[in-house]
Amino acid sequence: MSQIDYINEALRSFLRCVQQEGRIAVPTLCLYPSNSTVTVYVTGGEREVVVSDGGGAMHEIAAHGLPATNQAGRILSTHCRSNGLKHDGKRIYSDAIPLAAISSAIALVANASSLAAHDALSKIRVRQRRDLREALKSVLEKRYSKDQIKHEVPIMGESAKQYKFDTVIELGGDRRLIVDTVVPEASSINARIVSHIDVSKRDDPTVMQRIVYDQGEEWSGANLKLLQMAATLVPFEMVGPNLDRLRVS
Structure with missing residues (x-):
């Protein structure tokens, strides 16, 4: 051959x-x-x-x-x-x-x-997901004392169901601030929407609500709109300024 x-x-x-x-x-x-x-x-x-x-x-x-x-x-x-x-x-x-x-x-x-x-x-850049809870914890600890920061606090909604939130800040008097994190996954988004809407329906002026998200993640506009309906939606990078305005008020 x-x-x-x-x-x-x-x-x-x-x-x-x-x-x-x-x-x-x-x-x-x-x-x-x-x-x-x-x-x-x-x-x-x-x-x-x-x-x-x-x-x-x-x-x-x-x-x-x-x-x-x-x-x-x-x-x-x-x-x-x-x-x-x-x-x-x-x-x-x-x-x-x-x-x-x-x-x-x-x-x-x-x-x-x-x-x-x-x-x-x-x-396409591989992006490591930020540990949003840990990052938020660092921001909160710079602004509030350990006695003010509570974790996994149960709060009752208008339906009489109790929900546990990531963090609740005792602001003094009867005022409390719920600060929750969310990631772009259906289970996380749905849980935040349901719990925050139920609590907000109580119209309790002593309870304020914030949902913190990472803008660097891939979010759909529809999901962000739904979260905005549930509570004040704050990009992680704006958490500090948002909390500072709240302390001044």
Whole structure:
């Protein structure tokens, strides 16, 4: 055998298609940032097929500890648009194409998937979530005495149900300030909304309420509006000035 025969044989063994869960998996010569091979998947019939990356780019992004944010979706859109492809937030895929055009579609999808993953890793910053409770504790301890700061204090709502709040500050007299933290997760958001709205319905002038959130997190406008309906919503960076104004008043 000649050298070209050996090379052809080696490539044939590498680029071997396999049937996989009702689709055909096709390894390519493109690589993800992890140096794993980009595999594309072909579905369809004898005349037309659709080629997709099977969610490979998004899986690669997640494997590097990056969140599947709107930014990741925009990066996929950019690489799909420039190659005449589409994505559904998870997969990059082609339109239905004639079987004769499959080699071009495989190259386009594999290349777009690889470039999107590389692009995302260079642009999306992994952000360590701030320990908001600890950060808030530090702010409060600079302004109030230990005797004033109470934790996990039960306060009754208008429904007669009792809720435990992160922190309650005894401001003097009968005045109390509830200071709660919230993170952009459904359970945290729902708990804050329910408890603060129930307490606020008592219309007790001696009880003031604040919900503190981290602006650096990814928040939807709708969730912030709901939290604002429950209590005064304060970005963490503004907690100090907000409390200082409250002490003056």
